Amino acid sequence: MVKLTAKILDIDYRGVLINRIDARKIGVLDGDRVQVINENTGIFVQAFVSTTEKLIEEGSVGILYLTNKKLNASDGDPFEVRFADRPASIEYIRKKMDGGKLTADETKAIVMDIVDDILSPGEISAYITGSYIQGLDMDEVEHLTRAMVATGERLNFTSHPIVDKHSIGGVPGNKISLLVVPIIAAAGLKIPKTSSRAITGAGGTADLMEVLAPVTFSAEEVQKMTEKAGGVIVWGGATNIAPADDKIIIYEYPFKIDARGQMLASVMAKKYAAGADLVVIDIPVGRNAKVATVEEGRKLAREFIDLGDRLGMKVECAITYGESPIGHAIGVNLEVREALSILEGSEIPGSLLQKSVSIAGIALEMSGKAQNGEGPMVARELLKNGKALDKMRQIIEIQGGDPNVKAADISPGENSFNVMAPENGYVVEMNNKALITIARSAGAPNDRGAGIYLHKKKGQRVEKGEPIFTIYADRGWRLDKAVETARQLMPIIVEGMLIDRVPSGYWRPETE
Numbered sequence: 001m002v003k004l005t006a007k008i009l010d011i012d013y014r015g016v017l018i019n020r021i022d023a024r025k026i027g028v029l030d031g032d033r034v035q036v037i038n039e040n041t042g043i044f045v046q047a048f049v050s051t052t053e054k055l056i057e058e059g060s061v062g063i064l065y066l067t068n069k070k071l072n073a074s075d076g077d078p079f080e081v082r083f084a085d086r087p088a089s090i091e092y093i094r095k096k097m098d099g100g101k102l103t104a105d106e107t108k109a110i111v112m113d114i115v116d117d118i119l120s121p122g123e124i125s126a127y128i129t130g131s132y133i134q135g136l137d138m139d140e141v142e143h144l145t146r147a148m149v150a151t152g153e154r155l156n157f158t159s160h161p162i163v164d165k166h167s168i169g170g171v172p173g174n175k176i177s178l179l180v181v182p183i184i185a186a187a188g189l190k191i192p193k194t195s196s197r198a199i200t201g202a203g204g205t206a207d208l209m210e211v212l213a214p215v216t217f218s219a220e221e222v223q224k225m226t227e228k229a230g231g232v233i234v235w236g237g238a239t240n241i242a243p244a245d246d247k248i249i250i251y252e253y254p255f256k257i258d259a260r261g262q263m264l265a266s267v268m269a270k271k272y273a274a275g276a277d278l279v280v281i282d283i284p285v286g287r288n289a290k291v292a293t294v295e296e297g298r299k300l301a302r303e304f305i306d307l308g309d310r311l312g313m314k315v316e317c318a319i320t321y322g323e324s325p326i327g328h329a330i331g332v333n334l335e336v337r338e339a340l341s342i343l344e345g346s347e348i349p350g351s352l353l354q355k356s357v358s359i360a361g362i363a364l365e366m367s368g369k370a371q372n373g374e375g376p377m378v379a380r381e382l383l384k385n386g387k388a389l390d391k392m393r394q395i396i397e398i399q400g401g402d403p404n405v406k407a408a409d410i411s412p413g414e415n416s417f418n419v420m421a422p423e424n425g426y427v428v429e430m431n432n433k434a435l436i437t438i439a440r441s442a443g444a445p446n447d448r449g450a451g452i453y454l455h456k457k458k459g460q461r462v463e464k465g466e467p468i469f470t471i472y473a474d475r476g477w478r479l480d481k482a483v484e485t486a487r488q489l490m491p492i493i494v495e496g497m498l499i500d501r502v503p504s505g506y507w508r509p510e511t512e
Helices: 020-026 065-071 089-097 104-115 121-134 138-150 177-186 205-212 219-229 243-255 260-273 294-311 332-343 350-367 375-384 387-398 432-441 476-489
Strands: 002-009 016-019 033-038 044-052 060-064 078-084 163-167 191-195 231-235 278-285 314-321 415-420 425-430 451-454 467-473 492-494 498-501 507-509
Touching: 002 020, 002 065, 016 020, 016 033, 020 044, 020 078, 033 065, 044 065, 060 065, 089 104, 089 121, 104 121, 104 138, 104 243, 121 243, 121 260, 138 243, 138 260, 138 294, 163 177, 163 191, 163 260, 163 350, 177 191, 177 205, 177 231, 177 332, 177 350, 177 375, 177 387, 191 205, 191 219, 205 231, 205 332, 219 231, 219 387, 231 387, 243 260, 260 278, 260 294, 278 294, 278 350, 294 314, 314 350, 332 350, 332 387, 332 451, 350 375, 375 387, 415 476, 432 451, 432 476, 467 476, 467 492
Parallel strands: 002 060, 016 044, 163 278, 191 231, 278 314
Antiparallel strands: 002 078, 016 060, 033 044, 033 078, 415 467, 425 492, 451 467, 498 507
């Protein structure tokens, strides 16, 4: 143990920076852990060590921003810094990597150390990849779900039922929450929708809603707003509801993976912590979706229902068509504009309208607001009579947005490029993953104006020189990158387009 003086470093990361001479006295190397104790307040944390020869002088400890959020220290505060042992959770992670089954206590220890910033980014990544490769059985999934809930805040409503919905994603343009939430709330139900930002897609629900209103609220604020408006659409990462989930998502993002067991726990922990009694899960199925076949979709549905039973929630799953995008818009502003147009009375695009009323209809039937088989009809009527639009305006207003916003007010990026049909024919293939990759190359979801607008969809006829889709971008260089990506991936196939040449001089057209 050595006594050091604090130097606060405005670096948005966690850990401490120690001069190498002091590090040798403590007995630590880069990547080791120390316990850092503020002698003035008694507050202490465990932190990762980075060492330096020049950035921090001997006798000082540099405290990074995220670590200091817990310590609340000032420059010059006296600290004791001592060596800290590795947490037991590292051995549990190794156990999972070796194919072992984790107990409830072992899982909870890992989750608590993730939430408390005890585990390093590399250690969290090891847990994610170990779970991805070895898999989690349903007992482990339940343990993970309960641990995620136990380490965060929960919503407690006095009136029930509380409804929630979730889509497992994988299909571009899936902006149905912007329609489903106000439909359900307009029926007199409560739906506190906490949503994520995009992990692998071109826009998560939280990204979309942020165009219309702030989405960063505490759990207490979410509960109060839901009580008043009947529903909200907020970013789950700000609520401290199942906070481990959002920390795990950060480390899943670079790998573009969504491990099955962790995905089940992630979805259901947020629903359980939000107080949901009735949950509708949308499982899109298609060759380029996260779930490839109907059989796999049914298996996943049974797992969701099983986990719901274990947690005391009634779950129903909708296996939906995932071969092509929902609606015509992919990307934040484009999707928001399209969703608002449906709320304002448009019946185009039909795929967005149909899917939204189908999912909302299941929730209305589960809650008793509609008779069996009549849920979609009741949901469509709430759109047609303007009650869903009025409710959405109320939700936007209570979250601090402009309730008078209209679809026409939302604009795509100012840079655009039309991809034309090379010949006459029909659209016979749409590659969801390729379309998402192109939209992300254009800047989505961070650049709100970036994305793709589809002029033609699967089964529709196109004429030579007619636009198939338009790429939008907020920045010119992003557009150039997206256009080049589109050329490489060729995300939409028109019957008759050249897709191969083997060998030179031999042409093989697409055939049905």
